[in-house]
Amino acid sequence: MERNTPYTSIESSRLANQASPLAAGEQPASRDLPVSLLLGDASIQNRLLGQYLLDYGICRSHMGAPSQLGALLQCERPALIILDIRSADRGVATILEDHAGATTGPTGLPPTILINLPASVDAEQFLARREIVGAFHDNEPFENLLSKIRQLLAPSEATGRRRQREAPVEALTRKEMTVLQALAQGLSNDHIADKLSVSPHTVKTHLYNAYRKIGCTNRVAAAMWAQRSLRPKRL
Numbered sequence: 711m712e713r714n715t716p717y718t719s720i721e722s723s724r725l726a727n728q729a730s731p732l733a734a735g736e737q738p739a740s741r742d743l744p745v746s747l748l749l750g751d752a753s754i755q756n757r758l759l760g761q762y763l764l765d766y767g768i769c770r771s772h773m774g775a776p777s778q779l780g781a782l783l784q785c786e787r788p789a790l791i792i793l794d795i796r797s798a799d800r801g802v803a804t805i806l807e808d809h810a811g812a813t814t815g816p817t818g819l820p821p822t823i824l825i826n827l828p829a830s831v832d833a834e835q836f837l838a839r840r841e842i843v844g845a846f847h848d849n850e851p852f853e854n855l856l857s858k859i860r861q862l863l864a865p866s867e868a869t870g871r872r873r874q875r876e877a878p879v880e881a882l883t884r885k886e887m888t889v890l891q892a893l894a895q896g897l898s899n900d901h902i903a904d905k906l907s908v909s910p911h912t913v914k915t916h917l918y919n920a921y922r923k924i925g926c927t928n929r930v931a932a933a934m935w936a937q938r939s940l941r942p943k944r945l
Contacts, residue, residue: 744769744863745786749776749801750794750825759792767930768856769863776801788820790862796826796848806836821862825855879939886920887940889913893929894936 746763748771750756760771769790774782776799782788795802805819823844824836833845844858882890885906892902899917903910917932924939926932 743767744789746771746790746792746859746863747779747782747786747788748773748792748794749779749805750792750797751775751799753794756794763859766934767928768859775799776805779805790859791820791822792859793822793824794826795824796828823855823858823862881923882920883916886916886923889916890920890924890932890936891940893917894933894940896933 743764746769748756748760750773752773756773760773763769763771771792772782772786772788776793776797779791779801793802793805819841821843822841823846824833824842825846826848827833827836827845829847829849831847833847836842836845843862844855846855846858879887888906889902892905897905899910899913903913906913917929921927921932924932924935926935
């Protein structure tokens with residue numbers, strides 16, 4: 711088990727063969743994304759979490775051991791800290807003790823989310839602290855954590871996602887649903903056009919109309935809406 715993980719950017723450690731949920735050439739510039747510190751052991755779970763946050767354009771995650779927090783804060787100005795409370799690094803206890811009740815600023819922490827709390831641990835004891843804005847047990851749905859992260863880093867997008875869940879599927883035409891289902895599979899516009907025997911311009915038109923109806927403003931949000939709301943359909 712790795713305990714003192716070197717300061718590593720998730721961005722520089724992409725899995726070579728992992729398909730991104732965004733179509734090629736459409737990923738947002740990572741430098742424009744907010745930065746988070748993902749503190750914990752170099753476990754597969756933590757690496758995948760950081761990869762997911764990057765691939766879905768939520769934030770860039772810099773990984774490190776909890777004991778490296780002071781050094782990391784000197785290098786970065788993170789919008790969020792995600793602390794794996796199950797980390798074997800003794801820095802977890804130090805962070806929770808030294809910053810108990812501290813306000814954000816030079817002597818405090820940015821907004822902090824705790825993850826992987828054992829089921830037997832009461833989260834309220836941590837949420838009473840001003841810098842801790844979320845605490846999630848290891849048996850909670852992953853979507854709960856993602857919703858909180860989006861709420862903190864992109865409040866307007868989080869509001870949009872609530873509206874997307876309420877969007878009626880019946881408002882979509884059959885072609886629009888088919889295009890959204892293909893989008894959810896990670897297909898590019900050209901690939902969708904080829905599968906449906908239509909022009910790329912027609913695909914763009916269907917996507918534009920679908921975005922308007924389901925309340926999405928970008929490709930990733932529409933793909934995620936389709937994954938939740940439409941039955942998978944292989945073209």
